[in-house]
Amino acid sequence: MAVQASQLEAAPRLSVGAAAVATISDADASRFLAQASMGASRAQIQQVQQLGYAGWLDAQFALPASMSRWDWLVAKGMNAITYRNTEAGFDSCAWRKLLSSSDTLRQRITLALSEITVVAIDGLVNSGWRAFSAAAYLDLLEANAFGNYRTLLGQISTSAPMGQFLTFRGNVKYNTSTGAQPDENYARELMQLFTIGLQQLNLDGTPKLVNGATQDTYGQDDVTGLARVFTGWDFDMAGHDASTPDFLRRPMIQIPSRHETGASSFLGTTLPAGLNGAASMKAALDWIFAQPNVAPFISRQLIQKLVTSNPSPAYVARIATVFNNDGSGVKGNLKAVIRALLLDTEARIAPAAANTTAPSFGKLREPILRFTAWARAYGASSAADTWIIGDTSDPSTRLAQSPLRSPSVFNFYRPGYVPPNSAIAAASLEAPEFQITNESSVVGYVNYMQRAVSKGISDVKADYSSLLPLADNPQALLNEINTVLAAGQVGSSNLALMVGAINAMPTGTDARRNNRIYAALTLVLAAPEFIVQK
Template identity: 70%
Template sequence: MPNLEVDSENPAASQKLAGNGLALSAATLLAACGGGSGGTGDAAQAPVTRSPSAPISDVQAARFLVQAAMGATRADMQRVQDLGYAGWLDEQLAMPPSPSRWDWLVAKGFNASTYRNTESGWDAAAWRKMVASPDTLRQRVTLALSEILVGAIDGFIGGGWRTFSAAAYLDLLEANAFGTYRNLLQQVSTSAPMGEFLTYRGNVKYNAATGALPDENYAREIMQLFSIGLIQLNVDGTPKLSGGKPIDTYSQDDVMGLARVFTGWDYDLAGGDTSTPDFKRRPMKQVASRHETGEKSFLGITIPAGTDGAQSLQKALDCIASHPNVAPFISRQLIQRLVTSNPTPAYVGRVAMVFIDDGQGARGNLKAVIKAILLDDEARNPANTANPAFGKLREPMLRFTSWARAFQVNSPGDSWPVGNTSDPATRLGQSPLRSATVFNFFRPGYAPPSTAISSAGLVAPEFQITNESSVVGYINFMQKAVANGINDLAADYAPLLALADNASALLDELNIVLAAGRIEAGTLAMLSSAVDAMPRGSDSTRKNRIHAALVLVLAAPDFIVQK
């Protein structure tokens, strides 16, 4: 394959493809991404009326899967066309979970004591599910939840076995991805990994003799990040105002009162000890002698003195989960992770109403919420593909899985050696469950400063991890993965061989499967000209042409910006 590698020491420099005049400029690519990111605010496109029985085109099916899946194949697109959008969602929602990360790690022997103080096995266990699990909707929602209820392997500290803490936590999110948000909060709040990450495992009550107070970390973050946010919201996600100013959702007194609930929780070592990782996936247990039994007042409620730890937690989570902010706060973030960075208030409001009541009296039914997000007219309306204020930057992990799933990437040795892809200069700049902080890889309200996006009052969260270095690192990493695989990890390009001698046909296919038909005709013509200048006629030259075409599409702003 011709060398497309961009100079990471000089990221603004352009490298030409085999002298054909096609330049990949990191600075140009970054600027182009900025022009297409963001979402729709007041400039929402008018809804269109479409027959529910109207055929779904290839482009429409591919676009739906960009939002709903970890990647798409022609077979996946055909399934959407056969079942319809709602039918495909119902099939995915009913699909049994694929084997867990935990069980794969045990089968591979990573529970041996030699691995206790390492992270060995984690990246393979995580990427294996993201790339190959058939329950693609569940994997996409699990990824979204992991970026809202954030935990990270480097913060899972206590008792060793960080790999198994990470597996237990992501398996927990996956197991509850289609349940209720109230139950998800329960599972997260009693999980050993979260107890480690936000430092309330072993949390003790107030000590009058020493002045020690309960750790407030989780009490603050469960409100700020996991449920209600910092300011009071209307059901459509817009701020409630008093005197023209937003209204806080909680105070420091609320944090202090809620922190008393999260005292006395610790590992459940029943039936064993820390010599095996099993305690990492058992819910934490309550140690009565460490629990604060006095009154606990927060968010307008008071848990009476003498209430035990388990009951206190139930009452606290019932209070939090029923707060009016939860529906718009969580609905908006799920829309951001799946569809668009800037959903209209009307879109948020429609989804939030389903969160409040799924039509059968249930609150926080994530199955219903996910369907509402993906079937909403704002998500499905094809007019929004032409709206420059609609869409989102694809996060790097999803760019990788889009390629991997489209071409049946597999690991014959079942080793899944993708590795830690966190380095932005040489890899993706993002890796599963490796956020540096509890605030995720990027904040939902981030707007790149001094850009048209921020000037328009829009946000573009993924741009917080996007810069010239990361753009270059991504392209170089993908070039190597496309052409050479990663150790035994390899793609199957056999279906493309028959198209390889015809650059236009090859690029048309890649445009549909990877970019949902978003790459404009002028760009396709330029790419086609570059690929057509390469040798053809043999299997080796065809493979080179496929590799080059793939890298060019994966680097194209119209692929990187999801519409």
């Protein structure tokens, strides 16, 4: 059912004035940062309290980007020909940004976009320099994180990494001799995953029904017609060779002889014959972007990534409305969408209020964000600037997730995933991140974090100097960790059990105090109230 105007009016946006700034608690600021950043810290909590929610967003929007992943790889000499056929350096450059860049909001949105418009490093084949190709793609997403979604679609559609991953790089027109058709991968996923989805939606993200039945957004004829548009694109190798990775940073170019110049029909429109490759791509993307499904389809996924897996239809409608029109008549303004999404009443309602204790509100914190929450909270750094964390995909020994290492174009988990035979399924709710949660990953995560907390990962180590003075007082120690990592949401009964466990540990020396800190951090990082972000 479409959302009614009265429903929109019933949920006004939060007013963030001077009075609101003065009353932001430590826990509320930490909760906001769980949604808006790669992880809270005492310094960031204080900044939110000083600036207010909207002021903090403005400050983050204004921050310049730090050194790109690509430039870091070059600075480390990874563009030497000896690395051409390896992935060496990629994990380091990806983790470095997630863990240490001051533009923490931009990194959070980059991560979200990388899980919507997916490229995965293991699928970047037939050119070498996979680390640079993956780095270039993340840099592209970061550069557009606060820009316009239509601009992002255009840049993705000519990016060498996407051309590699979804196999339309080198795509050629219909061959009249052999009957070979253009590759359809990108045309299909552009519609299914990056723009309109599978079912027609109302503005509030609910399915449009005709006689009680859902309606498809596209069919195979639309895929075939759109695939004709994405022909003739290939690497820009003019005056260059593959002995350096530089061609992977440049947009792909058109090879006119390979492009289909006949008419192309899809989604109720026909592009006329005679258009060149660039013109036909622009016309196709403009038409797709104009479809009413784009706003609710993308808005709902962004809400799921940042705030809650099951947003109310009214929440989706409010954000989709901003996606369609930022107030200045512009569609796709991601900065406006992010601001509206994070300041919306449904996101900012106080933790003690009904919706944050309701089973339907919140989300499972994905493993990457659990790891970065610990690292950001306690200033994890790499003394040698090497950030050798590596691929953390193994569910039994690591995190079951690692940046840009999705097993397919469908991301690590589907936005509509429902754990089978579960209370979540019985309640008709979605829990996307549970798709990578099982007995092995639960144990693997705790073991990995226990090692990370106490020993670090290679030379990536945290600084617990702020916790050391609290270590002789388990209640104070756990209260502080609970506030920063879990927004104060670990319950009193669980905290009491943790306090008892820490009290039983010896103290009296800094080494023993550090052991208490390691145990307290591991207990909170394993607590359901931390793992489930409310």
